[in-house]
Amino acid sequence: MSRGPSRSFHLLGRRLAVVATAVASVVPLALxxxxxxxxxxxxxxxxxxxxxxxxxxxxxxxxxxxxxxxGLRATMFNQGQHAAANPAQVRAQVAAGMWVANHSYTHPHLTGLNQAQIDSEIARTQRAIADAGGGTPKLFRPPYGETNPTVKLVAARYGLTEIIWNVDSQDWNGASTDAIVQAAARLTNGQVILMHDWSANTLAAIPRIAQGLSGRGLCAGMISPQTGRAVAPT
Incomplete structure (x- = not known):
């Protein structure tokens, strides 16, 4: 009879030890x-x-x-005519985690157009991107970075924030892959770089751009519609 309680206490002690071990193994993982x-x-x-x-x-x-x-995300400033012609690619941009933005419909010199023509360029692009599955853009980049009060007024009417750039990669001007990488190396916190979807040299520069940013503790962020600066993705 005396062995009954003793055995029970022994079993209880073993169970408590097992529980303590389990808890001890979980806590470090949680921390x-x-x-x-x-x-x-x-x-x-x-x-x-x-x-x-x-x-x-x-x-x-x-x-x-x-x-x-x-591991990079980017803002894609699409031309409306290209979005309308390639809706699957617009959806692919979104699926890849990119942000889709407005770059006019036909890429004209907007400062040489009247207000109605500017309105048409911006409005048609908003519709083309939305119809292609890219959502309603919040950012707008005028072609060639050319703007004036009328362009700004029309863009604002569509709830768009005008975004130019801080660093020009010059990929549109035949810049080499090395030059594009060097341009990206000049970026500082909050700044924006201009590159192009079609440039083979820019495509080749992507791995080195990623490596360079990582080495400087910089990450690819979204462009805030409120400030026009790069910020942490939401």
Missing amino acids: TGAAAAPARAAACNGYVGLTFDDGPSGSTSALLNALQRH
């Missing part, structure tokens, strides 16, 4: 997970805006693949 999240966030000491104009095009798929492979 490790909690500590890991801030560590990942701390890796981004600032954000830059990677932008690609003139798409979507036959080069879009390769560009999206390169961006995704290197």
